[in-house]
Amino acid sequence: MQIILVSRHLKAARTITIMPRHVVAVLAVVLTLVFSASAIFSWLSVHFRLPLVEDLMLSLQRQESQKSRDYVSNNLQLMATRLGELQAQVLQLDALSERVANLSGIKREAPVARAKAGQGGPYLPAPMTESALQGEIERLMATVERKTDELAVLESRLLEKKVRDRLLPTTLPVKDATLGSPFGHRSDPIAGLRAMHEGIDFTAETGTPVVVAADGVVLSAEYHPDFGNVIDVDHGEGLSSRYAHLSRIDAKPGSLVKRGQLIGAIGTTGRSTGPHLHFEVRMFGVAQDPALFLKKGVEFAQVKRR
Structure with a gap:
């Protein structure tokens, strides 16, 4: 690209030729100046604690902290919900196991009742941490799997009993005899x-x-x-x-x-x-x-x- 300069102070027109390398060099100088100015401004802001920059940084920190708290809170809420669902499943499986055991005629060992020692004191809530919730969820999941296996065994025995009962001659062959x-x-x-x-x-x-x-x-x-x-x-x-x-x-x-x-x-x-x-x-x-x-x-x- 060529630029022609004409002036009354010049006896003749001057032609300036701009090459691609000249454009690249100008862009590099501009970018260097911008980054240098930004770095100097950031250093001055942190070093001298300029109010505007400090407020901006505190606002950003609060936003990030709030996002982190919301994320943790949501995760804890989801884990607590999952924990409640598992606890309900365990109760349902216990009741179902008892009914199936009674139907199949299988005697289950009653849990040994132990007298609890006296306890008391003020109520001080102690919310469960994420790791504690995760541990309780894993324990209940293992309990659900174990009780599901027990139900499968009870179902098999109940089916065997049903088939056996169907094959036993227990119906009176003659009515009103x-x-x-x-x-x-x-x-x-x-x-x-x-x-x-x-x-x-x-x-x-x-x-x-x-x-x-x-x-x-x-x-x-x-x-x-x-x-x-x-x-x-x-x-x-x-x-x-x-x-x-x-x-x-x-x-x-x-x-x-x-x-x-x-x-x-x-x-x-x-x-x-x-x-x-x-x-x-x-x-x-x-x-x-x-x-x-x-x-x-x-x-x-x-x-x-x-």
Whole structure:
């Protein structure tokens, strides 16, 4: 870039050529002067404590301090809220664990009660610090995890108990029946000799519905010379039940049956002296007293006795 200077004092026009390096040099000198002036002013302000600068610096410090306090306060508030939520979760888990334990029949060890020593004195609030809050949160989180694991174990046991109860023959196979011969030794009704009765009898009119006492799979549904029309049901774990002397069979071998489902009707088929249901419960083929299972239900106590 060229600049032409014209003046009446000059005999001829003068031309000045400005190169890029001249512009860079001028900018460098200007920046140096600005930074130098700022540094000198800052030094003088700090050294002589000029009121304007000192007030400005104090204002900036107060703003930064307030920001820090607000940040810490917000964090503490969030941590305190989280702590309260965890404490509520622990209380809920305690109550839920107690209910599940009662439902599953699991006895839990009661905490040892210790007498507290006498205490007293004025109330002096002591807010928790950030590190104390963090420590309490971590402790409660560990407690929540431990109680969650305990609940998982209780849930598993409750499920096992529910399944086991569904498979136990506790439902009365005949409604509105009269209890006949119990389980055990008796005088055979036909031969008149001492014999073992491996079930219990329910006396009712022919055609009275017969239901299965628990969930299971029908093993057989056929005619037997002694039992007449008989149904055997497998309940799993070696447990089975038998329903004999039926007038009809309403179940097929291999079919799934649910507790209380109709499987037949009372009759007097086979070796029988009159209409009744002969009901057996066997464990791995060994006859058990059916009353021990039926008493676990609520219906057996209402059965009519002779």
